Amino acid sequence: MTIKTKNVQLSDSAASQMLIEWDVPIEMDDGVVLRADIFRPAGDGPFPIILSYGPYGKGLAFQDGYPSAWKILEEKFPDAVAGSSNSYQCWEVVDPEKWIPKGYSCIRVDSRGAGRSEGLVDLHAPRETQDLYECVEWAGSLAWSNGKVGLAGVSYFATNQWRVAGMQPPSLAAICVWEGYADRYRDSSYHGGIRCTFTRNWQDMQVKTVQNGRGERGPRSPFNGLLICGDDTLSDDELADRRVDIWSTISSTPLDGPYYRERSPDFSRIQVPLLSCGNWGGHGLHLRGNIEGYMRAASSHKWLEVHDGEHWAEFYTDYGVQLQQAFFGRFLRGEENGWDARANVQVRVRHLDGTTSVRSDSHWPLSTTEWTLLYLDLENGSLVDHDPAQKAECSFDALGEGLDFLSAPLSSPIELTGPLAVSLSVSSSTEDADLFVVIRVYDPDGEEVTFQGALDPRMPLAFGWLRASHRHIDETLSTPYRPYHSHDRKQLLTPGIPVKVQIEIWPTSMVIPAGYRLGLTVRGRDYEHSGEAASLSNMKNPMRGCGPFVHDDETDRPRSVFGGKTTLHADNGSVPQLLLPLQRGLLEDR
Known part of the structure; x- marks a missing residue:
């Protein structure tokens, strides 16, 4: 079922209205149906699209699913929550209230087997990358779309961008990889050949909890009242049958090889404009991938930015949103906004008192x-x-x-x-x-x-x-x-x-x-x-x-x-x- 809500007032300061379509079906080439929520400006368009695809439950409010992270965002980064009612905030994806007034539409897709999307959960697998490819092409062909799709999001919503960009979907116009690793072996599963247990705990804490099939055992969305994990309520054994245990596979695959390579990008095929945003504090997961991806991608239009602070926070701040909108403005809307004059590398250098300075360069490592x-x-x-x-x-x-x-x-x-x-x-x-x-x-x-x-x-x-x-x-x-x-x-x-x-x-x-x-x-x-x-x-x-x-x-x-x-x-x-x-x-x- 698709629920439509029309003419949502964004905020007191936003004159534009927002049209929302909940749970829109997207059929994959193997018949599996994924579900998407669409936020777009009222009107016929055409509008560029900011799309994300991931396993965290598109109906789960940031405030409910990640309360301690939300509290930090509110207390330390007040600009991140200002200018929005925060009624549609979701973990690690864009807040539509800050994008719709700029003329963008935002689409959130529950990945296969997660949230309200049916199918087998096989995280980071080639099937997921194929799904994301098909979602990009589906979005680019919508009647009100301008045919240009950008990918944005943090962590999981960033990591899969490297892989799908290598598949070169025609409608993909730009990617913004915000704190997203690239190499499934070196960046995440094994550090220097030593197994990292993060994946095991992460799957238990953030993926199983919103798996499709939890139904009444899972939460209801404050956005629309729908069951976040689908309408069917399955037993633990049935849920396990619909989920690949990636930890057991990682544990039994201690050397690099085909399993990790097909879950890592082919950098030589990444030609789309890209903005790679890393975090100096991201040791152990994302930082290495942001830098390797920038260095090794074949794109002739690529930029590296490195900041500090909490993993999820800067994405939502005025700094982060303005950076993303300037990048996508150039490549999704064709704006002559000065982006091309930006240095290819811009890093925020940390000081012990918590302040930062900016270094801009045309090279990484820095030419200085x-x-x-x-x-x-x-x-x-x-x-x-x-x-x-x-x-x-x-x-x-x-x-x-x-x-x-x-x-x-x-x-x-x-x-x-x-x-x-x-x-x-x-x-x-x-x-x-x-x-x-x-x-x-x-x-x-x-x-x-x-x-x-x-x-x-x-x-x-x-x-x-x-x-x-x-x-x-x-x-x-x-x-x-x-x-x-x-x-x-x-x-x-x-x-x-x-x-x-x-x-x-x-x-x-x-x-x-x-x-x-x-x-x-x-x-x-x-x-x-x-x-x-x-x-x-x-x-x-x-x-x-x-x-x-x-x-x-x-x-x-x-x-x-x-x-x-x-x-x-x-x-x-x-x-x-x-x-x-x-x-x-x-x-x-x-």
Whole structure:
């Protein structure tokens, strides 16, 4: 059934009216029917379309489904909720009340098997990408459409944009990938070859709860009174039969290969104009994909923006909405709005007081980068600017606190903006070792400084991970600042025999004042700060510095292998070192 609501007043300040069509059917090529909600200006059009496709339930209000995130949005980002009644706010997709007055229509599609769409839930699968392709073409052919469809949304609603863009649907005119990872293996499932348990908990907390078939066992939509999870009420066993257990597949597929490749984009085929928006605090899920996608996409019209703050928030702020509307105005409406004069790369550089400065550039890494090496002095536990030129080794219990290396107090401020990498020579008392590398900052009193992450309010500056048996490098894709591991083979260690490893550290940005110290920790388990854990209503595990992106699956990390002793080595043929992206011209204006 399709319910139509006409002439909805958007707000006191908005003169335009909105037409809403609830639960519009979209039949896929295999006969499965998906359901969409359409918000559009009253009138005949033509209107460009902002479309999203995902599994979180199009009828679930942001305020009801994600109350702690909504509270943060209200309290910390008042502009995000101003100028709208917030009556149609939904998690991680655009608020139609801020787009309809600008002449856009907005379409939200429940993905296959989610919300009110029938079918089998198989998250990130090729079938989903095909569905999204067909939804784009269906939307582009609507009578009131101008034939141009843009994709927008955060996280899941961003990740699938990379994949469908590679399929080149004719009606797709632009994509705005807001904090959305690209590589299903490296960005999400396995960090450096180490299994991340986020997917398991995420599926339980955010997907199963709004699966189609929950019917009366699920909530009703405050938007229209419809059952959010469809009209049929199924048993738990019946629901399980309609859902692919992606966690069991990930757990049984520890190496990269066809399963992950068909759930990752073909960058060479992405030619549509794109805006990739990342978050410096997005370590563990999205940041790497936003940057890799920008770098590797074949589009001749592409832009990278990186901000800070909470994962979901900036998308809704005045800054975020204006950025999106300027981009889509150019490519969906043909506006001559100055977008083409925008620098291809624009990043917000963080300062310790919570403010930011803007760097604009035509390159990533930034053209102002001065690549700088610091060396690990294994005897003294320090980071130094010269090769210690001595043979040394130091060991740590793999499940302990690891080893810390600190710089001297900085004599002047420095700015780190860009990717980092570390080279080590390591051995283990067992046949393998997991390496967790943490970039940290300490104040003049020796206290660690932590930073707002995308989800966790207290994170260190940057993370890198590598399972030693996954050390093989893909030379065609690697650079000195971003080692690229093939993850297609295991090269087990001989206990006590050192091997050389290169570890990718995800990009970061921060101005570190004089008197502070830079730190590097090498350990064999996830970082945890010493303070109180944080929580969000949609996250299962308490957050202690890594957000929900932890590596605590004992089947992947048996103590007999990953609970041994790990040793770092230095000699004339192997000097442990850290590569830093120092920036010329310290920013002063904020």
